[in-house]
Amino acid sequence: MTDELPGTDAIAEAVGERQFAAGEPLLRIDGVAKTFGTFRAVDGVSLDIKAGEFFALLGPSGCGKTTLLRMLAGFEAPDQGRILLGGKDIAQALPHERPINMMFQNYALFPHLSVRDNIAFGLKRAGMARADIATRVAEMVALVKLDGLEKRKPDQLSGGQRQRVALARALARRPQLLLLDEPLAALDKKLRESTQGELMELQRRLGMTFIIVTHDQEEAMTMASRIGVMRDGKLAQVASPRGLYEAPRSRWIAEFVGDVNLFDAESKLRDGHRLVIGTRDAGPLVVAEPREPFGEVRLSVAIRPEKVKLSRRGPVREAGHGTAINQLDGVIADICYLGGTTTYKVKLDAGGMLQASVANSARLDVDAYSLNQPVVAWFTPDDCVVLPS
Numbered sequence: 001m002t003d004e005l006p007g008t009d010a011i012a013e014a015v016g017e018r019q020f021a022a023g024e025p026l027l028r029i030d031g032v033a034k035t036f037g038t039f040r041a042v043d044g045v046s047l048d049i050k051a052g053e054f055f056a057l058l059g060p061s062g063c064g065k066t067t068l069l070r071m072l073a074g075f076e077a078p079d080q081g082r083i084l085l086g087g088k089d090i091a092q093a094l095p096h097e098r099p100i101n102m103m104f105q106n107y108a109l110f111p112h113l114s115v116r117d118n119i120a121f122g123l124k125r126a127g128m129a130r131a132d133i134a135t136r137v138a139e140m141v142a143l144v145k146l147d148g149l150e151k152r153k154p155d156q157l158s159g160g161q162r163q164r165v166a167l168a169r170a171l172a173r174r175p176q177l178l179l180l181d182e183p184l185a186a187l188d189k190k191l192r193e194s195t196q197g198e199l200m201e202l203q204r205r206l207g208m209t210f211i212i213v214t215h216d217q218e219e220a221m222t223m224a225s226r227i228g229v230m231r232d233g234k235l236a237q238v239a240s241p242r243g244l245y246e247a248p249r250s251r252w253i254a255e256f257v258g259d260v261n262l263f264d265a266e267s268k269l270r271d272g273h274r275l276v277i278g279t280r281d282a283g284p285l286v287v288a289e290p291r292e293p294f295g296e297v298r299l300s301v302a303i304r305p306e307k308v309k310l311s312r313r314g315p316v317r318e319a320g321h322g323t324a325i326n327q328l329d330g331v332i333a334d335i336c337y338l339g340g341t342t343t344y345k346v347k348l349d350a351g352g353m354l355q356a357s358v359a360n361s362a363r364l365d366v367d368a369y370s371l372n373q374p375v376v377a378w379f380t381p382d383d384c385v386v387l388p389s
C-alpha cells in the first residue's frame with residue numbers, strides 16, 4: 001500500500017523545488033466535492049489559481065470554506081474531483097508531503113512550546129539540520145517582527161503576536177502555496193487593518209501564492225486581487241473586487257458584498273439600448289441594457305447607495321444624459337452619521353425606501369440634509385445593475 005503512495009521525493013520532483021513564475025498556472029481545483037453524512041459541504045468547486053496570486057475565498061459561515069482549504073492541504077480527501085498542483089494530481093500526498101501549508105483559524109499553536117519551537121516544529125519533523133533550522137527560525141522571527149519574544153510561550157503573547165507566530169510557522173517550510181483560514185478574525189479592527197497591509201506586503205515580497213478565507217467582504221476586497229464567493233458549498237462568482245462589487249451576478253451576491261438598494265421588476269420595456277424597468281417601490285427606472293440577456297426570469301434592479309446623489313431641487317442636466325437620468329422624489333426618513341460618510345434613507349413618493357451614502361467632504365454640515373426634508377434622489381442608468389432575483 002505505502003509503496004503506491006508517492007513520497008516526499010516524488011512530490012518534490014513533481015512540484016516541490018520548482019519555483020513557479022508569477023502568472024503560471026499553479027493550482028487546479030477540478031469538480032471537487034465533499035459530503036459529511038448526507039450533507040454536501042463542498043459541492044463541485046472548480047477553480048484555477050495562478051502563481052503569485054492573492055486569492056480570497058469569501059462566504060458566510062458554514063458555506064464550506066474551511067472544508068475546501070482542508071482538502072487542498074490534505075487534511076480531508078475529496079469524494080469527487082481532483083486537485084492538481086503544477087499539473088500533478090496530489091490526491092495521494094499527505095499534508096506534510098505537499099508544498100502547501102495551512103494557517104488555521106484558531107492558530108493551533110502548541111501551548112507548551114516556545115515561539116522558537118513552534119516555528120521550528122515543521123522543520124524538525126522534515127528532518128532539517130539543526131543549524132539550518134536556527135537560521136530559518138531567525139529569518140522567520142525577523143520577517144514577522146517577533147524579535148525578542150523567541151522564548152515566550154503562546155499564553156505570554158498578545159492575540160496579534162500569536163497570529164504572527166502561526167504565520168511564521170506556516171511560512172517556515174517555504175511552501176509554494178499558503179492557505180490562511182480567517183487569519184485576522186481574532187484581532188481587533190485597528191490591528192486587523194494594519195495586519196492586512198503587512199500580509200499583502202509579505203506576500204508580494206516573498207512572491208508567494210496565498211489563498212485566504214474570510215467572511216469579511218471588506219477584508220477580501222482590500223487584500224485580494226481575485227475573490228471567489230462561496231455559497232452552500234458552491235462557487236457563486238469569481239471576480240476582481242471591483243467586478244464583484246459593480247457587476248455582481250445575482251441578487252444574493254449584490255446583498256452579500258456591500259450595501260445595496262434592490263427593487264423588484266414588474267415590467268420591462270425596451271428603449272434603444274436602454275431598458276425601462278417598472279418597479280412597484282421606485283416607479284419606472286431607466287437602466288443600461290444588461291450584457292447578457294436573462295430570458296424570462298424575475299429581475300430586480302440594484303443600485304449601490306454611494307451611486308445615489310441627493311439634492312434639494314434635482315440634478316442639473318448634463319449634456320448627453322438628456323432625460324435618461326433617474327430622478328426620484330422623496331423625503332429624508334432616517335440619517336446615520338458614520339464620520340466619513342452619512343447614510344440617508346429616503347422615503348420615496350413612489351412608496352419604497354432608497355439609501356444614499358454621501359461623503360462628508362466638508363467639516364461643517366452646511367450641506368447636510370435634515371429629517372423630513374424633501375429631496376430629489378438621482379442616479380444614471382449605468383449606476384443600475386439588472387439582476388436575476
Ligand SMILES: Nc1ncnc2c1ncn2[C@@H]1O[C@H](COP(=O)(O)OP(=O)(O)O)[C@@H](O)[C@H]1O
Pocket residue numbers: 036041059060061062063064065066067068
Ligand atoms: N468533520 C465534519 N463533520 C460533519 N460536518 C462537518 C464537518 N466539517 C464541516 N462540517 C459541516 O460542513 C459545513 C461547512 O463547514 P466549513 O467548511 O467549516 O464552513 P466555513 O469554513 O465556510 O464556515 C458546515 O455546515 C459544517 O457544520
Ligand SMILES: [Mg+2]
Pocket residue numbers: 062065066067105181
Ligand atoms: Mg471556517
